[in-house]
Amino acid sequence: MDELQSQSIFMLDDDFSLIKKFNEGNEFAFKTLVHRHKEKVRNIIYLVLGNTDQIDDISQNVFISVYKNLKFFRFESLFTTWLHRITVNKCRDHMRRVKIKNFFTSFSTDEIDIPADEREHNFDIHELVRKAVAELPEKLKIPLVLKDFEGFSYQEIAEALNTEVGTVKSRIFRAREGLRKILEPYKEELL
């Protein structure tokens, strides 16, 4: 029964065959795997952490971790679920480091501060929303990004974050509610 289930997952996710090839010594299979998922990983980091110049470094670290741990992958869930769990963990590590750093230096809160003239003339809705998302607490913005930007189901998000579906559902709603409040001053332009 387990074997049948495993085979079905195998058929659904072509990533598995690439992983198997990599584990057999094919380095090129890993390169293909990176090529296939790099944009998702980069954009999750981009949205979760905000516009940081360390996106590339963190993304690289995600795939280096994948490379080192791929031999331990047990083919029990989708590769993307496993990959996004690593990505989220790397984002959390980074945020923890930033928190420690900010503890010793002055904390900057100018993320959503758009000058009045810019609001009137050069209004970039996408940038404004991205900054608003970056303002959300970590536990709210990660499920929101995984849902609305990456299109994950609640179940996949729950697996990636190692939490309950009900919790994911609640957090996504609270994230949207938080965004609505943050973007309230721009209601006329946006909503």
Add this chain to the structure above:
Amino acid sequence: MKQNYKKYEEISAYLDDELSSEQNERLKKEIQSDDELKKVHSEIGKIKELVSGIKPLPEDNYFEHRVMENLKDEKESPFSFNTIKKPVIAFSLLTLFFMVFWKYNPDFFDKFISEQQTNIIDFYTENLQPLIFAGTLTNEDIFNFAMNKELPLNKENNQLLSISKDEYGNEVFEIKYAGNASGVLNLESFVRSLNLNEKQKNQVDSILESYTDEISTQVLVNDKNIVAVNPNILNYRNAIKSDLISFAANTNSAAVKQILPANFEVEQLRNFSKSIISAGSKDENIYCFIAPDTIFFNKIEINKDELKREMEKFKEEMKTHQKEIKVLKRMKFDVKVFPPDSILKHGLKIWTDSNQFRIVIPEILIPDVELPNFDSIDSELNKALLQLKDLNISIKMDSLFNKKRMSIKIHSDSLKNFDFKFDPDSIRGLNFNFNEKDFNVKNLDSLGHVFKQFFTDSSRIIFPKDFNFELDEFKKEMEYLRKEMEQLRRELKNKNKDNETKNLPIEI
């Protein structure tokens, strides 16, 4: 409110298509019939749309190449973070530990260093004993110390403590082997010059004995070849000298007045020794420790009552247990050593040369005593005292060499002039004449020692059976020796010239 919150959450899930078909149908009807739900649905829908519409990052076409390159570099680099992770963590934890430790124990290292310094000083000062325990100090020694500034530290090795002054007038301690001044003025010539009777002679002995114990405590020694000298010994020396001059003036005032400087008043010396003794009676004293590998000043405390008892006991036992003197030398004596303090920070001036070293005593460490302008007349006084001696040594050896007479005369107007004359017929013309300049060389002591042995030890004179043959040999040997000595004199003169040009000591 809570009910509404649940409903809004359902609307959010409805928009994400995460409800069952039944829930979808029900909620759809509710939204259509309720304006508020319709508004919430619209707003959440718009938010979802905005988030979904955020522009993604531009695609990075070379990302995977960089990943592969990084992996390759990491494989090739022997120092990846993983390999140094454990040491780095250990070092960080250690650093953290020390930071916390320092925060709560800021004086730890100061205390630690101070303890170590104390331990080293304890090592050097272990088993320190007054000089008298290490070797007997005679009245002659005390007299020589007062008049000639030399105190024997180890008679077996001819080791002396000498006191002098450098060119700047600073008091200087010298530790050296043997000395050439020991005969400048000795106790015997002092007694003879003043025509002292037995009673007066005993009085001189009494004066000298009264200082023996004090001088002994001013110089401490131990089995590690450490010599600890109290700078106050300089004042004691002047005190003894003062007492002796006072005594001489009382005993034979006519003679002493002739030799003392005209403006010198003997009266001012009378109370000098009392002030010296009171200055030296402090419980805590600073000693100059002279070790084979270091020199330092440190404060130590001597239990003087205990010392007095021990000295008495020691002297008694010396009389009865002469043979066991080595055992007595190991006697332990209570010397309290203070922890190092600012004394150690004084700059020390030390000179060394091949067979001695000199230490300038910082003036601050010499106990201040009201001196009767002693220093200014010191040199004149020394010259005057030299006149007390009337030294004319005449050694005559009546030889059995075919009834020929060989006489060796040593006479001098000043002890630094030696005139050796060999006057047997068989050694005609052999004449050694060394003046003071010739003897002003580094190894004078050892040279003097050789001569002393040669001319004073009668056991060295051998009487051979075939005297004529031996005498010829002897003449040849002496001729050879004369040539050697002339050559040596020339070399010494040259060296002396060099020394005069390079007369500066090495300063450390």
